[in-house]
Amino acid sequence: MFSVVKTSTTQPKGGRDGAAGRGITIKEAKMKVANTHQIVLAGTSLGVRNTFHSIVAILTTLVVVTTVCLRQDGGHLPPKINASGSNSSSSSSSSKCDLFYGKWVFDNESYPLYKEKECTFMSDQLACAKFGRKDLSYQNWRWQPHHCDLTRFNATALLERLRNKRLVFVGDSLIRGQWVSMVCLVDSVLPKTLKSMHSTANGSLNIFKAKEYNASIEHYWSPLLVESNSDDPVNHRVPERTVRVKAIEKHARYWTDADFLVFNTYLWWRRPVMNVLWGSFGDPDGVYKGVEMLRVYEMALRTWSDWLEVHVNRNKTQLFFVSMSPTHERAEEWGAAKGNNCYSETEMIAEEGYWGKGSDPKMMHMVENVLDDLKARGLNVQMLNITQLSEYRKEGHPSIYRKQWDALTQEQIANPNSYADCIHWCLPGVPDVWNELLYAYIFHQ
Missing domain, CATH: 1.10.287 (Helix Hairpins)
Known part of the structure; x- marks a missing residue:
């Protein structure tokens, strides 16, 4: 167990x-x-x-x-990753440390690493206590690898490492939550007058600046990495999702010179067929074709990886890819009543190796293959395998405790399950651990 x-x-x-x-x-x-x-x-x-x-x-x-x-020298072993989504036999050896193979430990003295109310730039989508959640124990869990200790997050040390540098998170709203977490983790050590936030690129690029360090922590909205009809940071909900699998320069020019690049893309691919466009949006001669999702996912990742190989300065930039963030939308998967979801959940899943149907191993292996090919070509992209450790945290989602962007109907109010957010994560919470893992790699890689 x-x-x-x-x-x-x-x-x-x-x-x-x-x-x-x-x-x-x-x-x-x-x-x-x-x-x-x-x-x-x-x-x-x-x-x-x-x-x-x-x-x-x-x-x-x-x-x-x-x-x-x-x-x-630092008191910790360098991290060893197993990105397959399963526990490898090597993880049981005390001579190696897989940071992603471990257990959650309740720690109400050291955690949370920051206070929700005290984070200047907290998102209303993730501020669960602000919107009425009473049980706050989700904030007090520390991830403990089995054969070593996860490096304690030090905001000042990170900012010093980021002096005159850019740390850019690229992807969807889940990695945006990780970006908000990172901003909150460093926010408390900065005087009010020495930090700022602004947006550019039509709102796609949000930049947190630590002025004393000339350091920036940024998020660029690109949910499918390549160009798509969901690229608008506000108006991106469309009935038919279409991607230009060979086009990435429109986005990539905003992160070309970053010193640390952290990517993700998964949530927006969750449908059996995707529309692929050969040509430009608005071009009457463009060719559209419905293609099986996994094939389109591979084509997009290959475009992304080819861009990295050509444009990234290998002597400057550290590259990371965050694996899929699990959802908890079907309570029957962990033994609760069918038709329920993460709503009203206050405890995590205790079954070791639990894997919900919302996480797709085929997509995860596709990412692995692309990263392996890049490595063979001399470019290392480190996978941050957050999937398994996050699978246990069914109680860590906002559920109904977040800002509702649209007015709720009477039917929704009568049935909270119907509008519970079981995709994103409360802060402080699970994404803070993702950033502790990122922090470990930044300092030990």
């Missing part, structure tokens, strides 16, 4: 296999190396056998010294 642990203690500063737990300091380890070296020199007259044992002792001690030094 999936382990849900409740504790009110703070996260330990070092990894659980850190130097302190091993009972040896770096200084002591170095002294052991020196002593062992002396043993070898003094023992040459004792023959080859003693020399062999001494060499083994030196190598063993060097391994200890190296391990101690590495673990004291």
Whole structure:
């Protein structure tokens, strides 16, 4: 069974296999190396056998010294990713750390990492407490990998890393929620006069600026990455979704020179067939064709990856792709009554490895294949595999506790399930953990 642990203690500063737990300091380890070296020199007259044992002792001690030094340097192991969406057998080895294989631990001392009311730029779509949610325990869960500790988020350290740089989130409303989370995570350490927010590109690009650091944290609206008829940041709900799978420059020119690029695209592809346009929107000679979604998804990802290969400065830009964010729209999938959804849920799913039908492994594997091909061509895009860990958090969605952009009907009011948002996430909440994972990679990659 999936382990849900409740504790009110703070996260330990070092990894659980850190130097302190091993009972040896770096200084002591170095002294052991020196002593062992002396043993070898003094023992040459004792023959080859003693020399062999001494060499083994030196190598063993060097391994200890190296391990101690590495673990004291930041107190955490570098992250190892398994992007397949399933738990690999290597995850059980204590010598490796898959940051995405672990458990949720209740921690009401260290979490939340910020207060909803105190975030200057909180979104009304994600501010669940503001819109009436009373149970706030969704804010107090910390993600704990099984074989190491997730690096504690340090807003000042991140801003220093972002000095004179751009961190840009590109994609749909889910990655926009991750962007809002990141803004809230750094907001509290900045004086009011030294931060700003503005929009450009007809509202598609929103830019948070930390003036003292000349650092920006941005979100660019591009739900399908390539051009589509859903590209307007406000008026994007259309009955027939159409994509230009070979066209990306219109969007990409806004993120070409970014230092950190974080992409996602999934939610807007959830339909069996997509309209593909060869030509331009409004062109009477354009050719439209309905194509099976997974094939269109691959074509769009290939266009995106080809653009990255040609235009990204490999010596400057770190690239990330956030895997699909799960939805919780069918309560029967976790054993609740059919017809219900995340509405009124206050506890997470306890079944280890739970995977809802709203997450599509075929799409996830498609992303993996594209990223593998890019890597073979010399360009690394790091997958942030947030799917499995987010699958457990059915209680983390806004449900009915968010701003309603359209007036509710009497039928909706009588049946809250009918308008509950089980797609996006409350803040503080799950997207903060996505950013802790991103933070770990930024500092350890």
